[in-house]
Amino acid sequence: xxxxxxxxxxxxxxxxxxxxxxxxxxxxxxxxxxxxxxxxxxxxxxxxxxxxxxxxxxxxxxxxxxxxxxxxxxxxxxxxxxxxxxxxxxxxxxxxxxxxxxxxxxxxxxxxx
Amino acid sequence: xxxxxxxxxxxxxxxxxxxxxxxxxxxxxxxxxxxxxxxxxxxxxxxxxxxxxxxxxxxxxxxxxxxxxxxxxxxxxxxxxxxxxxxxxxxxxxxxxxxxxxxxxxxxxxxx
Numbered sequence: 001x002x003x004x005x006x007x008x009x010x011x012x013x014x015x016x017x018x019x020x021x022x023x024x025x026x027x028x029x030x031x032x033x034x035x036x037x038x039x040x041x042x043x044x045x046x047x048x049x050x051x052x053x054x055x056x057x058x059x060x061x062x063x064x065x066x067x068x069x070x071x072x073x074x075x076x077x078x079x080x081x082x083x084x085x086x087x088x089x090x091x092x093x094x095x096x097x098x099x100x101x102x103x104x105x106x107x108x109x110x111x112x113x
Numbered sequence: 114x115x116x117x118x119x120x121x122x123x124x125x126x127x128x129x130x131x132x133x134x135x136x137x138x139x140x141x142x143x144x145x146x147x148x149x150x151x152x153x154x155x156x157x158x159x160x161x162x163x164x165x166x167x168x169x170x171x172x173x174x175x176x177x178x179x180x181x182x183x184x185x186x187x188x189x190x191x192x193x194x195x196x197x198x199x200x201x202x203x204x205x206x207x208x209x210x211x212x213x214x215x216x217x218x219x220x221x222x223x224x225x
Contacts, residue, residue, distance in 0.1 A: 090156060
């Protein structure tokens, strides 16, 4: 079974803090994604990566950066957290023999005070 | 216009009812189509792929109409456990570097 894990289920940070969200997948997938999900807005793509050290901006990259130093790990960084970044963050991966199926992690509920 | 559009609902139906969701997509060159299911406070998971010939998985039937650019999901004999949000998903294909496009989701509530 594909497994995508995220470092925290719940996180509370203060405005201006630097926040790291970690995601790890165990299926050697090439593609990894970071989304945020807000009521009424659905899933919105922040950044994605199709290979180690490669990254592309999604639909809402402002205020975020990413890092992919190893194939299995994709990190989302909030350089200076703001209250409007309070959201559910979902990581996903895709690749291998089931190219079209995307596997999601359990999500991190981030609250910025 | 959004790339993938769905009626957010909620659809409130009694147990045993048949319910259908539609979804429209804007890119006529899109290659692959899916329905994902997301339970409350959980991550989305693949429910089924959608093929041009239509496909069925138990009580669930998915259909694709390329000419009209819409996808449908039919649920027969609804169960309480079918209550969830159903996400319509489109893979645009080449030149898109692998991104899936997600609709906002349609919420289904099945009542006893």
